Amino acid sequence: xxxxxxxxxxxxxxxxxxxxxxxxxxxxxxxxTAIACCVACxxxxxxxVLRRMALLGDxxxxxxxxxxxxxxILTGTRSPVAMFAGAxxxxxxxxxxxxxxxxxxxxxxxxxxxVVFTTLFALGVLMITFAARDVxxxxxxxxxxxxxxxxxxxxxxxGLELPRAxxxxxxxxxxTLGLIVLFYKELKLVCFDPALATTxxxxxxxxxxxxxxxxxxxxxxxxxxxxxxxxxxxxxxxGATAHLLTDRLRTMLLLSALIAxxxxxxxxxxxxxxxxxxxxxxxxxxxxxxxVAVVFSPSQGLVAKALRQLRLGLRITREDLLGLLYxxxxxxxxxxLAHEHLLHRAHAxxxxxxxxxxxxxxxxxxxxxxxxLVLTSRGLDEARAVVRGHRLWETYLATAVGKDPGRVHKPxxxxxxxxxxxxxxxxxxxxxxxxxxxxxxIP
Amino acid sequence: xxxxxxxxTLQDPxxxxxxxxxxxxxxxxxxxxxxxxLRRRALIxxxxxxxxxxxLCVAYFVVGDRSFPAFLxxxxxxxxxxxxxxxxxxxxxxxxxxxxxxxxxxGFFGLGIVLSRIIQNQPTGNRxxxxxxxxxxxxxxxGSDATFIFAVALTITLVVALLYKELKLTVFDRDFAVAQxxxxxxxxxxxxxxxxVCTVAGLPAVGVVLVVALLVIPAVAARFWTNRLPTMLLLAxxxxxxxxxxxxxxxxxxxxxxxxxxxxxPTGPLVVLxxxxxxxxxxxxAPKRGxxxxxVRRVRLRRRIAIQNLLRDxxxxxxxxxxxxxxxxxxxxxxxxxxxxxxxxxxxxxEALGLIQSAAGEYRLTGQGQAAAARTVRAHxxxxxxxxxxxxxxxxxxxxxxxRLEHVLPPEVLAELEARLEGQVPPGVPASPHALRxxxxx
Numbered sequence: 001x002x003x004x005x006x007x008x009x010x011x012x013x014x015x016x017x018x019x020x021x022x023x024x025x026x027x028x029x030x031x032x033t034a035i036a037c038c039v040a041c042x043x044x045x046x047x048x049v050l051r052r053m054a055l056l057g058d059x060x061x062x063x064x065x066x067x068x069x070x071x072x073i074l075t076g077t078r079s080p081v082a083m084f085a086g087a088x089x090x091x092x093x094x095x096x097x098x099x100x101x102x103x104x105x106x107x108x109x110x111x112x113x114x115v116v117f118t119t120l121f122a123l124g125v126l127m128i129t130f131a132a133r134d135v136x137x138x139x140x141x142x143x144x145x146x147x148x149x150x151x152x153x154x155x156x157x158x159g160l161e162l163p164r165a166x167x168x169x170x171x172x173x174x175x176t177l178g179l180i181v182l183f184y185k186e187l188k189l190v191c192f193d194p195a196l197a198t199t200x201x202x203x204x205x206x207x208x209x210x211x212x213x214x215x216x217x218x219x220x221x222x223x224x225x226x227x228x229x230x231x232x233x234x235x236x237x238x239g240a241t242a243h244l245l246t247d248r249l250r251t252m253l254l255l256s257a258l259i260a261x262x263x264x265x266x267x268x269x270x271x272x273x274x275x276x277x278x279x280x281x282x283x284x285x286x287x288x289x290x291x292v293a294v295v296f297s298p299s300q301g302l303v304a305k306a307l308r309q310l311r312l313g314l315r316i317t318r319e320d321l322l323g324l325l326y327x328x329x330x331x332x333x334x335x336x337l338a339h340e341h342l343l344h345r346a347h348a349x350x351x352x353x354x355x356x357x358x359x360x361x362x363x364x365x366x367x368x369x370x371x372x373l374v375l376t377s378r379g380l381d382e383a384r385a386v387v388r389g390h391r392l393w394e395t396y397l398a399t400a401v402g403k404d405p406g407r408v409h410k411p412x413x414x415x416x417x418x419x420x421x422x423x424x425x426x427x428x429x430x431x432x433x434x435x436x437x438x439x440x441x442i443p
Numbered sequence: 444x445x446x447x448x449x450x451x452t453l454q455d456p457x458x459x460x461x462x463x464x465x466x467x468x469x470x471x472x473x474x475x476x477x478x479x480x481l482r483r484r485a486l487i488x489x490x491x492x493x494x495x496x497x498x499l500c501v502a503y504f505v506v507g508d509r510s511f512p513a514f515l516x517x518x519x520x521x522x523x524x525x526x527x528x529x530x531x532x533x534x535x536x537x538x539x540x541x542x543x544x545x546x547x548x549x550g551f552f553g554l555g556i557v558l559s560r561i562i563q564n565q566p567t568g569n570r571x572x573x574x575x576x577x578x579x580x581x582x583x584x585x586g587s588d589a590t591f592i593f594a595v596a597l598t599i600t601l602v603v604a605l606l607y608k609e610l611k612l613t614v615f616d617r618d619f620a621v622a623q624x625x626x627x628x629x630x631x632x633x634x635x636x637x638x639x640v641c642t643v644a645g646l647p648a649v650g651v652v653l654v655v656a657l658l659v660i661p662a663v664a665a666r667f668w669t670n671r672l673p674t675m676l677l678l679a680x681x682x683x684x685x686x687x688x689x690x691x692x693x694x695x696x697x698x699x700x701x702x703x704x705x706x707x708x709p710t711g712p713l714v715v716l717x718x719x720x721x722x723x724x725x726x727x728x729a730p731k732r733g734x735x736x737x738x739v740r741r742v743r744l745r746r747r748i749a750i751q752n753l754l755r756d757x758x759x760x761x762x763x764x765x766x767x768x769x770x771x772x773x774x775x776x777x778x779x780x781x782x783x784x785x786x787x788x789x790x791x792x793x794e795a796l797g798l799i800q801s802a803a804g805e806y807r808l809t810g811q812g813q814a815a816a817a818r819t820v821r822a823h824x825x826x827x828x829x830x831x832x833x834x835x836x837x838x839x840x841x842x843x844x845x846x847r848l849e850h851v852l853p854p855e856v857l858a859e860l861e862a863r864l865e866g867q868v869p870p871g872v873p874a875s876p877h878a879l880r881x882x883x884x885x
Contacts, residue, residue: 054542055486058549062652104734105726110541111485111663118656119719122712129709229493229556233549240542276560283553290546294536302535 027268029163034264034282036169037222038234040176042260044218045239046253047211050191055110056095056212057235059117061219061228063094065124073127080164084220091216094120095209172221176214180253183207188249226279233283234260237290244293244300259289316417317348317355322383323390323416325365325375330440338372384443389419391436391443392427398437400430405437458695464589465687465714468645469657471596473683474603475641476658477665477676478634481614485662487526487635489655490547491642494525496555496651503562511588515643522639525551530635552651588647595644599637603676606633611672649711656715657683664722667729682721690714748850749789754798754816755823755849757808759875767813770805821872823849825860831876832867838877 041057048054064087071086094116101112154161180187189197190207197204215235222231242255267282274281295302324345343352356373359365364379375383393412397403403411419427428442435441479485495518502517525547532543603610612620613630621627638658645654665678690713697708727735756776761767773790790806793799798812808816826845830836836844852860 049538049542052539052541054539054545058486058489058545101726104737105667106732107663107666108480108483108485110483111480111659114485114489114655114659115663115719115722118653118660118715119722121652122656122715122719125709125712126716229549229552231549232545233553235549236542236545237550240538240546243538244536271557274557274561275564276558277556280553280556280560283549284557287546287550287553290550294532294538300536305535 027272029166030278031265031268033163033166033169034226034268034278035261036166036173037226037230038238038260038264038282038286039257040169040173040218041222041231041234042238042242042256043173043176043180043253044211044214045235045237046242046249046256047187047191047239048215048235049239049243050249051208051211053211053215054236054240055113057215057219058232059098059113060091060094060216061223061231063117063120063124064088064090064216064220064223064228066090066120066127067124069124069127069130073130080168087220087223088213088216090120091220092213095212095216168221172218176218179210179214183210187211191249226282230279230283233286234263237283237286238263241286241290241293244290244297247299260286263289314351314355317346317351318359319386319417320346320348321352321356321359322364322375322379323386325373326380326383326387326443329371329374342373385421385424386416388428388443389424390416391440392424392431393419394436394438395431395433395442396427399433408437458691460589461695461710462688462691464592465648465691465710466684467589467593467596467687468648469661469683469685469687469714469718470680471599471683472641472645472654472657473661473665473679473681474676475599475634475637476660476662476683477672477679478603478610478614479638479658480662480666481672482634484634484638485659486541486544486655487529488638488642488658490525490529490544490551491522491639492646492651492654493548493555494521494551495519495643495646496552497521497558498524498555500555500558500562504558511591511647518643518646519639521551522643523636526635526639592644592648595640599641602633602637606630610634614672649714653711653715656718657686660715660718660722661686664718664725667725667732670731682718686714686718686721689717693717744850746789746792750793750796750798751815751819751850752846753789753793754808754812755819757799757806757812758816758820761808767808767816770802770807772805817872819849822852822857824873824875825857825864826852827876828864828867828873829860833863842877 045054045057048057067086067088067090068083069086070090071082074086075082094113098109098112098116101107101116102109105112107115153164156162186197186202186207189200189202190204194204197207219228219231219235222234238256238260239252241259242252245255246252263282263286267285268278270285271278271281293301296304298304321342324342328342339353339356343349343356346352348355356365359379360367363376364382366374366376366379368374390412393415394405394408397408397411398405433442476485476488479488498517498519498521499514500517501521502513505517506513528547529540529543532538532546533540609620609625609630610633612623612625613627613634617627620630641658642654645657648654649657661679661682662675664682665675668678669675691710694708694710694713697713725733727733730736753776757771758767760771760775761769790799790801793812794801794806797809798815799806799808801807823845826848827838827841830841830844831838
């Protein structure tokens, strides 16, 4: 999280080098580290999204500042182990304190988090100011992270020179994966039915605090390499994106991991192209992917929902038009039916015109010189089904439900579009009525 | 000391500026924060504040220079965008508000870092003073900034005063407001705008991370003291303003740590910690909702329960003999559900209250004690009978249930129980519907 002047010089040359597009071993390590971090966050994040604990990552990653400062002040070194321990302790403390405030102080959950993490962050800034005599603990660095520098801080394992951040994050990823595989059933149950989990003897509290600890560990391990902002984004965005794409937990976990890895790779590529912050770019890409899912998700997306509504609206207009035409020609001697009159009665002056044109092209409605708009024989079949549904429902409401016959038209008008043929048959068998409450024949 | 005097009497013009600015900010944030906290919107401010960074960067790109008004406009626009993002995601998708806020925080701030690094890489760029927005630099506040914050605070106070009724209604019963034909959506939007304005105005003073503290902490602290909105608003404004004042005074007077004299103590974190201290006091000492008051209530209740259990045990022990004035020993009563870890204390307390008298290791119920014991036993047995007759619970199961409730049955409920059990209970203390452990032993 902090760097000597030498490292800053190195960093400058590396930034320069990042500007030229070639792929080096360093790039591979940076991407690998980013992927490890993002996938670990993405996997835990699914449970945060489902358990509505999304802001915990935000709170913990801000609140660990005093833990880092305290570890430094106490040990006098920037030893990674001490830093990790300090940050983890404060991270867990954040979770416990805000839960306690919520429970004993009756402060709402979000307010409790807001109070706890800002207080701890303020404390952290003060402690860093106090400790800043001889160390450059830079709050900025905590926020942005410097993933670009990971290849310069290496560990030697079995003769292999591996970046330290990659080793840490790889270990966290393995731990996360292992825990999810081991406790998959428990996690799933606690996410979707905590009450059932409790009756089955699975303590929701234990799972909850275990999850919090895992979040704290992931956050602490990640922020040094990638900064707390990236952690906040990656803990929630891939999980939420996956949640928009599937209803199954297994698929959601898989998708979340994929989306996280995709964000890491795309973010890195874009950052190199624009010569800018890798962590920031990965977070931006994650936000972008989430927005894409919000708009275009096949089942949950805004576009899909709008299309579904549009299709439903058009179907209802179409069925209304057919029904009106059927009723208009029920009595033999009826006046010619003009376009405008029909559209006015269907309450759909604009979309109705369009739907009417379509009906004509499909050969369901025709222009008769003498009688105006008429139904063709195919159109008659479809229209009959609509009117039949309408009148069956009216009869049902009036006889079986006992509604006032004067008040059955409106509900039937809404329901006629949703009565399937089988339901119509059932109604007809049960009611055995030749005509509706208004005396009209049921076709 | 003279330094402190100079500060408090506002003789130093620079400190006066900063003091006015932070105090006004605290007051405005307290007012807006109260509504935000009550409406469960506390952390929207966090998303708005973090979204300000890309707004600042875009403003820099557009204006090409660091200008305070342009920065604020950019930050405000981006903040409103983030708030709208959260609102749309919450309303139109299955993603919950907390996840939407977290995504806005991470995503927008990430975008901001990307843009600010690009600015930095430009030949003329030097982060354009963006850092002071992210971490806040109240000490570098100049007269015009303070005037600006003051004006914003005044505007916010006025708007809150004008929209008081509307805000109150939507905060406490939005459905009712909608049913009454109030434009609830517009009022929600007004509240969001207030939160955005307040957050952005606070950025230069306390920074991105801590500005949300000014919204949340004074309001949550004020909530402990009262159940009334006007009082809460007043207190939150007071706490916010006091934190601003105290934090600024502390940062100007505390001796800076050796070696980093040039930096001094940062104002923003001190302001927040002052607010946190006020919160802690409220959490502990507030008269009704505070933890100490709660503790006192719990201890009192536990003591009352212990004494009532003692009286009931004594009553049921003496009942077979028909002489409630007879002497009994502490050991006689051990078997009942009144078993507790400090067995002597209830005797002492009951004696101090004049309910029992002790002589030579033996106790007697006083007249007052007999009446109290009869009342307790009566409540217990009425509830037992009610459970047996109206809840169909087996007679040997009711003792424990009744044991919990007898202590908290108010007189009205007892009267109601009597009415429901009419004809089934004789006047006075009814007989126990199940075998008594005490009598079974004796």
